[in-house]
Amino acid sequence: MSANSNHQENTKQVGNLLADAAFLQDIRRQMLRFATLQLNDASQAEDAVQEALIGAMKNAASFGGRAAFKTWMFAILKNKIADVLRYKQRMVNIGSFAHDEDDEDLSELFDRKGFWQVDERPVAWGNPVASMRESQFWVVFEACLDNLPPKQARVFMMREFVELDADEICAEVELTTSNLHVLLHRARLRLRECLENKWVLQGEKNDELP
Amino acid sequence: MMNCREATKLMSDAQEKPLLLKTRFGLEIHLMMCSGCHNFKEQMDALRTMTRAYAKGKNEQEKET
Numbered sequence: 467m468s469a470n471s472n473h474q475e476n477t478k479q480v481g482n483l484l485a486d487a488a489f490l491q492d493i494r495r496q497m498l499r500f501a502t503l504q505l506n507d508a509s510q511a512e513d514a515v516q517e518a519l520i521g522a523m524k525n526a527a528s529f530g531g532r533a534a535f536k537t538w539m540f541a542i543l544k545n546k547i548a549d550v551l552r553y554k555q556r557m558v559n560i561g562s563f564a565h566d567e568d569d570e571d572l573s574e575l576f577d578r579k580g581f582w583q584v585d586e587r588p589v590a591w592g593n594p595v596a597s598m599r600e601s602q603f604w605v606v607f608e609a610c611l612d613n614l615p616p617k618q619a620r621v622f623m624m625r626e627f628v629e630l631d632a633d634e635i636c637a638e639v640e641l642t643t644s645n646l647h648v649l650l651h652r653a654r655l656r657l658r659e660c661l662e663n664k665w666v667l668q669g670e671k672n673d674e675l676p
Numbered sequence: 677m678m679n680c681r682e683a684t685k686l687m688s689d690a691q692e693k694p695l696l697l698k699t700r701f702g703l704e705i706h707l708m709m710c711s712g713c714h715n716f717k718e719q720m721d722a723l724r725t726m727t728r729a730y731a732k733g734k735n736e737q738e739k740e741t
Contacts, residue, residue, distance in 0.1 A: 499730075582713075594722040598725075598729055607726060608730075611730075626723075626727040626731070627727065627728075627730075627731040629728070647685070647689050654688050654720065658723060661723075
């Protein structure tokens with residue numbers, strides 16, 4: 467490739483991006499999970515993702531690569547979700563995160579000195595990779611994700627599903643870095659606890675059965 | 677000494693950005709003495725692996741097989 471064909475290469479790259487069925491399928495799946503969790507409604511989620519995809523495709527020429535395309539696509543989706551939520555009159559104030567979940571009490575998990583309550587202390591998980599091969603594990607995982615409070619779920623999904631970095635998330639939801647870290651900490655504490663109780667410890671109980 | 681609430685917060689923060697050296701040192705000392713937090717640390721990596729696998733449709737593939 468010569469230096470002056472850079473622009474041409476860029477255009478070609480975007481073309482390849484949209485022709486890459488596996489990439490689009492993958493991104494669609496991620497967005498769908500995200501939207502379903504945010505909206506609690508599979509068909510509304512499907513519509514929102516569809517519209518976001520179409521919107522992103524229209525502007526595809528302005529993207530330099532996969533990461534930019536994904537971020538843009540997610541931004542559109544977030545707006546669609548916000549519209550739907552507003553319409554449903556159960557909008558959780560996406561623009562500025564209120565602090566109610568920040569004040570959440572962690573005394574269930576930690577004692578007054580901040581050490582683990584005896585029955586909440588994390589146990590060793592054995593072999594998580596083996597768990598991931600079991601379909602029942604993913605049912606539990608999904609249920610635990612669904613159990614997260616909405617704001618925690620939203621930022622956790624942005625971080626771990628959509629793989630946005632902390633700065634991008636803060637910009638998206640108008641959150642300070644320290645507030646984001648608090649929400650993610652809580653999301654991880656909850657998710658971890660849920661998986662341990664519903665999967666790891668259940669598994670041990672089952673093993674004890676004859 | 678650092679308590680478990682602070683230690684888990686730092687381990688969660690470390691998923692977003694590397695910790696300062698002196699913070700990491702304090703955390704390591706806590707982890708040496710606290711099995712619960714030691715397990716928590718390993719679970720942070722497991723959680724990330726699981727969530728990313730899930731986002732990529734891992735569970736769908738398992739259903740199909």
